[in-house]
Amino acid sequence: MKTIKIFAIIAIAIIGFAFTGIQKKQPAPWKIPAEYKTMKNPLANDKASVNKGKMIFMKHCRSCHGNTGIGNGPKAARLKTFPGDFSSTKFTFTDGELLFITLNGRDEMPNYKTKIPGKKDQWSLVNYLKSLKK
Template identity: 35%
Template sequence: MKPNILIKISFVALFASASLLTAKGENHKSETILYTTYQSGGSDWVAPKYVEKLKNPLAGNAKATKDGKILFNTNCVTCHGDKGEGNGPSAATLNPKPKNLTSKQVQEQPDGALYWKITTGKPPMLSWQQTLNEKQRWSLVNYIRELRKK
């Protein structure tokens, strides 16, 4: 191996680990850690511990919350219902049923866990990673917090 290739490789490794440590929502490299598969078998969908540390880069951003509402109404209501209560028109045919996003069980989870679940998906909910960008997915987390207040 030529020395300059080695330098390049170690630079990439350094960059990747630095990105993992900072885990910024806007940082594309941080997305690689989100490919981890969900736990199957159990009835509860539990996000892995490490995602709890992900910081919501749009926390408290009112414009993002508004965007999140539009995204929710476009992409999520057919299953989760217009108030997020899990009773959308498609819900009846699904197994397991869409979660009630206003519930204590969902609202108690950190932003990072909800972001991870939206990103990863779990059948019958597909992953939103390819359809919605990081900003859009964090905006949805913001809006899910709004649903609690209603």
């Protein structure tokens, strides 16, 4: 009888842990300075820049955000916060807002000011992020 109780308690504890592991916090709204909200992307949103942005994304962002930006990269399981779904119709950041988020990061989201220093690379990456929307 006693062993059954102990087993039951252990089973409940394991199930509880599994559930808290699966549930992720949804991203909170970002506080983005006004000048970024309306900042104009100086690059044309053409194939060349989207392809360049894709290469940068695969190197720096894919591990968490996943190949298609839906938030299922190999590192995503270990994140406490869901990294967002870039293909969603709710993914409505402006170009400047995407630049701000990428450069500054927040909590588990790294910042890329020094890792992606080139302006052209940064804006190409923004063009690629926008291309992921369905």
